[in-house]
Amino acid sequence: MTQLIGLFPTPVMRVESLLGADDVAALAKDVAGTTSMTNAYSDRLSHTAVTGDQANSLFARLGGLVLPKVAEFGEVLFGEQLRWQIKEIWVNVLEPGGRQAIHTHANSFISGVVYLTPAHPSANLVFHKAIGGSDFIFNNNNPNAAINAFNAGKWALPVTGAGDLVMFPSYLLHEVPVNQGDRRISVAFNAIPDRLDNLGYAIRFA
Numbered sequence: 001m002t003q004l005i006g007l008f009p010t011p012v013m014r015v016e017s018l019l020g021a022d023d024v025a026a027l028a029k030d031v032a033g034t035t036s037m038t039n040a041y042s043d044r045l046s047h048t049a050v051t052g053d054q055a056n057s058l059f060a061r062l063g064g065l066v067l068p069k070v071a072e073f074g075e076v077l078f079g080e081q082l083r084w085q086i087k088e089i090w091v092n093v094l095e096p097g098g099r100q101a102i103h104t105h106a107n108s109f110i111s112g113v114v115y116l117t118p119a120h121p122s123a124n125l126v127f128h129k130a131i132g133g134s135d136f137i138f139n140n141n142n143p144n145a146a147i148n149a150f151n152a153g154k155w156a157l158p159v160t161g162a163g164d165l166v167m168f169p170s171y172l173l174h175e176v177p178v179n180q181g182d183r184r185i186s187v188a189f190n191a192i193p194d195r196l197d198n199l200g201y202a203i204r205f206a
């Protein structure tokens with residue numbers, strides 16, 4: 001017998017249709033005109049200010065829907081049912097031709113996105129294993145090389161529908177390539193647990 005073991009995999013959770021079609025349409029209508037901040041890297045991407053999930057009834061309702069799934073994903077990350085809170089939440093409107101530059105989310109453990117429109121395949125979330133470093137890098141990316149989970153440097157979500165929730169560890173590098181489809185509206189958030197306990201060495205977050 002030959003075994004191939006995938007050590008230390010990175011979890012990404014997609015919850016299909018967390019929001020129903022009526023909720024999606026109502027939320028998309030409510031948030032579409034609210035983004036007043038232009039992204040630093042793309043003038044076809046705009047955001048609302050980052051705020052807490054109690055800032056308005058829309059975010060509060062969305063937070064309530066999302067939190068049970070955040071706790072479920074948190075149990076995968078930390079092996080325990082923890083008390084989670086949405087620390088920040090904001091709206092993104094990505095117009096045709098817009099993109100989101102590669103980034104991570106600091107001071108957060110779980111980051112997620114709720115889609116209020118379908119994402120065109122060109123503008124699905126792309127996750128990266130690593131970029132840069134301080135040593136020389138060797139790769140074998142060429143037409144003869146089959147990409148697999150061990151040698152790939154990036155991975156794109158195959159499909160994202162309106163009403164879907166996607167969550168990932170906040171340290172994971174991600175980007176949205178140039179949107180070749182229609183306007184794409186999403187609500188993003190960062191979440192933290194109240195506490196982590198490593199053999200009695202505990203730390204609280206607020």
Ligand SMILES: [Fe+2]
Nearest residue numbers: 103104105174
């Ligand atoms: Fe992000």
